[in-house]
Amino acid sequence: MATNYSRYRRADDFGTPAPVQESTETVTLTIDGVDISVPKGTTVLRAAALAGINIPKLCATDSLEPFGSCRLCLVHIEGARGMPASCTTEAGDGMVVTTQNKQLADVRRNVMELYISDHPLDCLTCPTNGDCELQDMAGAVGLRDVRYGYAGENHLAAEKDTSNPYFTFDPSKCIVCSRCVRACDEVQGTFALTIDGRGFGSKVAASQDQPFLDSECVSCGACVQACPTATLTENSLIEMGQPEHSVITTCAYCGVGCSFRAEMKGQEVVRMVPHKEGGANHGHSCVKGRFAFGYATHPDRITTPMIRNTIHEPWQEVSWDEALSFAAKKMKGIQAEYGQGAIGGITSSRCTNEETYLVQKLVRAAFGNNNVDTCARVCHSPTGYGLKATLGESAGTQNFDSVMKADTIVVIGANPTDAHPVFGSQMKRRLRQGAKLIVIDPRSTDLVKSPHIQADFHLPLRPGTNVAVLNAIAHTIITEGLEAKSYIDERCESDAYQDWREFIARPENSPESVEQESGVKADVIRGAARLYANAPNGAIYYGLGVSEHAQGSTTVMAIANLAMLTGNLGREGVGVNPLRGQNNVQGACDMGSFPHELPGYRHVSDPAVRALFGSEWNVSILAEPGMRIPNMFDAAVAGQFKGLYVQGEDVAQSDPDTQHVTAALSALECMIVQDLFLNETAKFAHVFLPGSSFLEKDGTFTNAERRISRVRKVMEPLAGLADWETTIALAQAMGYSMSYSHPSEVMDEIARLTPTFTGVSYDKLDALGSIQWPCNAAAESGTPTMHIDEFVRGKGLFRVTPYVATDERTSRKYPLLLTTGRILSQYNVGAQTRRTANSNWHDEDVLEIHAHDAEQRGIEDGDWVGMKSRAGETVMRAVISERVQPGVVYTTFHHPASGANVVTTDNSDWATNCPEYKVTAVQAHKVTQMSDWQQKFEQFSDEQEKFLKGAQSVTEETLN
Amino acid sequence: MNVSKLVRMANQIAQNFDVGERDKAVAAIADHLTRYWTVEMKKGIVAHLNQGTTGLSELAEAAIVELSKNEAYAA
Incomplete structure (x- = not known):
C-alpha cells in the first residue's frame, strides 16, 4: 500500500514570491538559451527557478519580498549595464539573460569568500549540516580558499541566546541577510526583530537588543524558517539531527487549520514546518502549531484503558x-x-x-x-443558527485569502492575532496595504493599535450590547441612504426586508439612542457605519465575542443583515466570516x-x-x-x-x-x-x-x-x-x-449521504490538497466563495433583530462586568499547550482590571483577587491593564485551577443555549487565600491523581 | 427537568420573537420549541401550563398553548 511518506528534502524555493497582481499578460525571455514565459511582474530569479535554472542566492526566498543584499544572484542581461541582481529585476519581454559565466562565477566566489571569512567552519557538527543554504552556496560557487584568513576581527565568539524554549539564536553563524527581520515584518507582522548597528557591527536584535523570550517576539518561528544558516534553529533539530522523511498533515489547534510538513525520523517528529502549498496558511504558522506538539508524547498520556x-x-x-x-x-x-x-x-x-x-x-x-x-x-452554535436562518447555510462565506481584497475590515468580538494568529497575520498584511479597520470589542486588542496597525474606529462597547450597536450601524446606513438598493431588490426577500426596514428605522435603534446603553459614542457608530457601507468591499470577521452572549444568534443575524444591506456577499473581498475556535x-x-x-x-x-x-x-x-x-x-x-x-x-x-x-x-x-x-x-x-x-x-x-x-x-x-x-x-x-477498515471509507459514506460533500474523497483531497465544501457536481473542486449568484436559501432573508438586554446586569453587589477570552500561547482548556513549553508565556490565568477599578478596591498589580458572581467565586492574580475599560474585567480559562468558569453563569443564547461566557456581573476584592472552590478542587484533584497512580502501580506490580 | 429553567428559556425565546405581528410571533416561538426542544422538555412545559401561575410571559404562554395542540406533547 502507498504510504503518506515523502523522502525528506527542503521545500522548493523560487526565490521571490509570485506577482501580487494576478496578470493574464505573460512575458517571454531567454535564460541561458531557454525560452521561458512567465506572468508579467515575475522576477528574473523566479522565472529561472520556474524553469529549473537555479541561480545562486542567499537573501532571497519566495516567502519574502526581494531585498537584493547578498549579491549572489547577479546575472548578465543583454543590453543592460553591469550585473543586476536577478531577485530585484523584473523579467521583460525579449530579455536575454545569462546566469553562469566566468565573470559571474568570480564575483559570486568573492562574495562567498567574504561571508565565510567571518563564519565558523564547524559544518560537520553544525545542526543544519545537510540542510544549510550557506553550505550549499559555498559548494555551488566552488569556494576552495579564503584568502583573507580567519584571524581578523570577526563574530565567531558571539554568544548564543537560548532564552526561547523552542529555538536557539546563534549570532556567530549570522550572515546578516535580513531574512529573519523581513519574515518578522512581512510574514508575521510583529516587527520584533531589527538589524542593530551598521557595517561590520550589524547584528540581528530582538526588540531593544533583549533576549528573545523577553522581547516582543511571539515565537511564531517565521524567522527560524527563513534563516538560510544555523543562526536560528529549532532546538528539536539541534537535538535530533536532520529528518529523513516528511508527511503533509493539518494542525490540530485553532480553526485556521494550517497545513504542515511533519518532518520525521522514524516515528519521531523532528519539527513541524508550515507547508507552503497550504491553502489556509501559505507557509506560515504560530507558536502553537509549529512548536507546541510535545504534548503528543508527554508522559501524562494515558495509554492503557x-x-x-x-x-x-x-x-x-x-x-x-x-x-x-x-x-x-x-x-x-x-x-x-x-x-x-x-x-x-x-x-x-x-x-x-x-x-x-x-x-x-x-x-x-x-x-x-x-x-x-x-x-x-x-x-x-449561534453561527449555525443565524447564518442558516438568513443566508441558508451554516458556514462562513469566504476563504481566508478573500481578506486580501477587502477595503474595509470589520472585526467584531474576535482577537485574531491571539486566537487565529496565522489569519491575524494575513489580515495585518492587508491592513498595512491600506485597508480600513473597524474593531467592535470591549477590549483594546492588538488590532486596535500595534506596530503599523491602527483601527480607524474602535467601538469599545459594554459587554452584552452587540445587538444594540449593530442595529445602530444598520439604522445609520438606512437613514443615510447608504444601502445597496439594487442588490437588495435582486437578492433578498422583499416582504421581510420591508418589515426589517420599518423596524430598524425606529428611533430606538439610532446611534444616539444606544449611546448610553452601549457606552459607544453616537458619532463613532455613525462613522463606522459609513466606512463599512461606502467601502467597495466590506468584510466582517467575528468570533466568540459575538456568539457567546444571551443574544448570540441575534447578533449573527444582525451581521448577516448588515452584509446583505450593503451588498457585501457573493464575491471575493467581502462576506460574513466566523472565526472558529477549535480546529474542527x-x-x-x-x-x-x-x-x-x-x-x-x-x-x-x-x-x-x-x-x-x-x-x-x-x-x-x-x-x-x-x-x-x-x-x-x-x-x-x-x-x-x-x-x-x-x-x-x-x-x-x-x-x-x-x-x-x-x-x-x-x-x-x-x-x-x-x-x-x-x-x-x-x-x-x-x-x-x-x-x-x-x-x-x-x-x-x-x-x-x-x-x-x-x-x-x-x-x-x-x-x-x-x-x-x-x-x-x-x-x-x-x-x-x-464495518470500516479505513477513515476514507467513512468519508465515502458521508459523501454518499450529504449533498454538500458528494464530490469529496481522499483521492480528490490527495490530488487537490484541500477542498472547500460544497463540493459536488455543481462545484467539482469546491467552493471558495459562497452565495455568488444567489443565496443557498434562494433569496436572502432579513431577520428582525430586537435588542433584549441580558439578565446579567451589574448591581451594587456585582458592579463589574467580567468578559473572557484567549491568549496566543495557550489553547482552549490548555490540556495540550500546558504540557508544552508554551507555559513559559502564560503559566496562570490572570484578571485584567482597569487602574481605576483596582485603585477603588486597593488592588495592586500582582495581588491575589477574589472574583465573585452569583454562580461562584474564584481567586486569581490581578494585572492592571489599560486594555479594559473601567467597569470591565477580563480573564482566560486555560488553567483548571484558576476556575474562570466557576464564576460564569448558566445564562445562554436564547436560540441555541450557547453560554453567555462574555458577560458575568462580578465583584472583585483583595484576598489572601484561594477560594473555597479552589481548595475543594485541589483536594479532589489530588485524590483523583492518587487513583490514577494507584492503577498504574498495580499494573506494574502485576507485570513484574 | 427543572421547570423554572424551562420557563426561563421559553420566556427568553418569546422575548426575542416579540416584534411585528403577534400571530406570527406565536407561531415562530412554537416552531422554535418544536424544532429544538426534546419531547420531555416540551411535555414538561405543556404540563406546567396547567399549573395555574406559570411565570410565563403572555406571549410565551400563547406559544405553549399552540404547542399543546400537538398530541405528542400533551401532558
Whole structure:
C-alpha cells in the first residue's frame, strides 16, 4: 500500500514570491538559451527557478519580498549595464539573460569568500549540516580558499541566546541577510526583530537588543524558517539531527487549520514546518502549531484503558476488550433501567470529521436516541443558527485569502492575532496595504493599535450590547441612504426586508439612542457605519465575542443583515466570516453533531432525511431532537440522565457554571471519557478510553473557511487504537456493527449521504490538497466563495433583530462586568499547550482590571483577587491593564485551577443555549487565600491523581 | 427537568420573537420549541401550563398553548 511518506528534502524555493497582481499578460525571455514565459511582474530569479535554472542566492526566498543584499544572484542581461541582481529585476519581454559565466562565477566566489571569512567552519557538527543554504552556496560557487584568513576581527565568539524554549539564536553563524527581520515584518507582522548597528557591527536584535523570550517576539518561528544558516534553529533539530522523511498533515489547534510538513525520523517528529502549498496558511504558522506538539508524547498520556465502579475509588487498568464490554454493559443497563433516552454522547471539535461522524452515528444508531451534541454548542452554535436562518447555510462565506481584497475590515468580538494568529497575520498584511479597520470589542486588542496597525474606529462597547450597536450601524446606513438598493431588490426577500426596514428605522435603534446603553459614542457608530457601507468591499470577521452572549444568534443575524444591506456577499473581498475556535468546529457541526440535525444540517424531523440515513445505517432514527449539552447536565442533576460518552472534550473545565457541571457529572452512573490525558472531566469518569493525537491517525479536519484538509498518520497510536477505531469497537460492544477498515471509507459514506460533500474523497483531497465544501457536481473542486449568484436559501432573508438586554446586569453587589477570552500561547482548556513549553508565556490565568477599578478596591498589580458572581467565586492574580475599560474585567480559562468558569453563569443564547461566557456581573476584592472552590478542587484533584497512580502501580506490580 | 429553567428559556425565546405581528410571533416561538426542544422538555412545559401561575410571559404562554395542540406533547 502507498504510504503518506515523502523522502525528506527542503521545500522548493523560487526565490521571490509570485506577482501580487494576478496578470493574464505573460512575458517571454531567454535564460541561458531557454525560452521561458512567465506572468508579467515575475522576477528574473523566479522565472529561472520556474524553469529549473537555479541561480545562486542567499537573501532571497519566495516567502519574502526581494531585498537584493547578498549579491549572489547577479546575472548578465543583454543590453543592460553591469550585473543586476536577478531577485530585484523584473523579467521583460525579449530579455536575454545569462546566469553562469566566468565573470559571474568570480564575483559570486568573492562574495562567498567574504561571508565565510567571518563564519565558523564547524559544518560537520553544525545542526543544519545537510540542510544549510550557506553550505550549499559555498559548494555551488566552488569556494576552495579564503584568502583573507580567519584571524581578523570577526563574530565567531558571539554568544548564543537560548532564552526561547523552542529555538536557539546563534549570532556567530549570522550572515546578516535580513531574512529573519523581513519574515518578522512581512510574514508575521510583529516587527520584533531589527538589524542593530551598521557595517561590520550589524547584528540581528530582538526588540531593544533583549533576549528573545523577553522581547516582543511571539515565537511564531517565521524567522527560524527563513534563516538560510544555523543562526536560528529549532532546538528539536539541534537535538535530533536532520529528518529523513516528511508527511503533509493539518494542525490540530485553532480553526485556521494550517497545513504542515511533519518532518520525521522514524516515528519521531523532528519539527513541524508550515507547508507552503497550504491553502489556509501559505507557509506560515504560530507558536502553537509549529512548536507546541510535545504534548503528543508527554508522559501524562494515558495509554492503557481503565475502569472503576465509582469515582471515589482507584482506577484499574484493563484490556481494551474488558474496558469496552464494561462500558457497554453499564450503558445498556442504564437504558434498561431508566429508558433509552437516559444516555448520550458528546463529539469532539478536536477530533476528525470521520470520528465525529462515527460518534453521532453511534448515538443515533447504537444508543437509539438523538442525545448527541458537540462543544460547538458552547462556541459557535449561534453561527449555525443565524447564518442558516438568513443566508441558508451554516458556514462562513469566504476563504481566508478573500481578506486580501477587502477595503474595509470589520472585526467584531474576535482577537485574531491571539486566537487565529496565522489569519491575524494575513489580515495585518492587508491592513498595512491600506485597508480600513473597524474593531467592535470591549477590549483594546492588538488590532486596535500595534506596530503599523491602527483601527480607524474602535467601538469599545459594554459587554452584552452587540445587538444594540449593530442595529445602530444598520439604522445609520438606512437613514443615510447608504444601502445597496439594487442588490437588495435582486437578492433578498422583499416582504421581510420591508418589515426589517420599518423596524430598524425606529428611533430606538439610532446611534444616539444606544449611546448610553452601549457606552459607544453616537458619532463613532455613525462613522463606522459609513466606512463599512461606502467601502467597495466590506468584510466582517467575528468570533466568540459575538456568539457567546444571551443574544448570540441575534447578533449573527444582525451581521448577516448588515452584509446583505450593503451588498457585501457573493464575491471575493467581502462576506460574513466566523472565526472558529477549535480546529474542527466547522467539521463537527457539518457532521451532524447537533441533536436536532443529521449531517449536512438537515433536521431530524424530515422523514426523507431520516429514511436516507436509516436505510444506510439499518436503524430507525428518532424524529424528535435530542438533548443539548446543558439539557444533559440539567437532566443529570434531575436524575433523568445517567450515561455519557465524551470524546475529546473537557466539559468540566470549558463549560460555564463549573459547580453545576460537576454536580451533573457526579450524578452520572457511567461516564466514558476518551482522551489523551486524565483531564478534568475524566476525574468524574468510570471508563477511560485512551485517545490518539492527530499525529496517530488518518482523517480530515474542516477549518473556518469550510476547507477540508487531510490529517495523516505519522506514528502508530500510542494506545494501539485510533479514536475512530475505538468508537467502532464501542458500537460493536453495544451490539451495533460498523464495518470500516479505513477513515476514507467513512468519508465515502458521508459523501454518499450529504449533498454538500458528494464530490469529496481522499483521492480528490490527495490530488487537490484541500477542498472547500460544497463540493459536488455543481462545484467539482469546491467552493471558495459562497452565495455568488444567489443565496443557498434562494433569496436572502432579513431577520428582525430586537435588542433584549441580558439578565446579567451589574448591581451594587456585582458592579463589574467580567468578559473572557484567549491568549496566543495557550489553547482552549490548555490540556495540550500546558504540557508544552508554551507555559513559559502564560503559566496562570490572570484578571485584567482597569487602574481605576483596582485603585477603588486597593488592588495592586500582582495581588491575589477574589472574583465573585452569583454562580461562584474564584481567586486569581490581578494585572492592571489599560486594555479594559473601567467597569470591565477580563480573564482566560486555560488553567483548571484558576476556575474562570466557576464564576460564569448558566445564562445562554436564547436560540441555541450557547453560554453567555462574555458577560458575568462580578465583584472583585483583595484576598489572601484561594477560594473555597479552589481548595475543594485541589483536594479532589489530588485524590483523583492518587487513583490514577494507584492503577498504574498495580499494573506494574502485576507485570513484574 | 427543572421547570423554572424551562420557563426561563421559553420566556427568553418569546422575548426575542416579540416584534411585528403577534400571530406570527406565536407561531415562530412554537416552531422554535418544536424544532429544538426534546419531547420531555416540551411535555414538561405543556404540563406546567396547567399549573395555574406559570411565570410565563403572555406571549410565551400563547406559544405553549399552540404547542399543546400537538398530541405528542400533551401532558
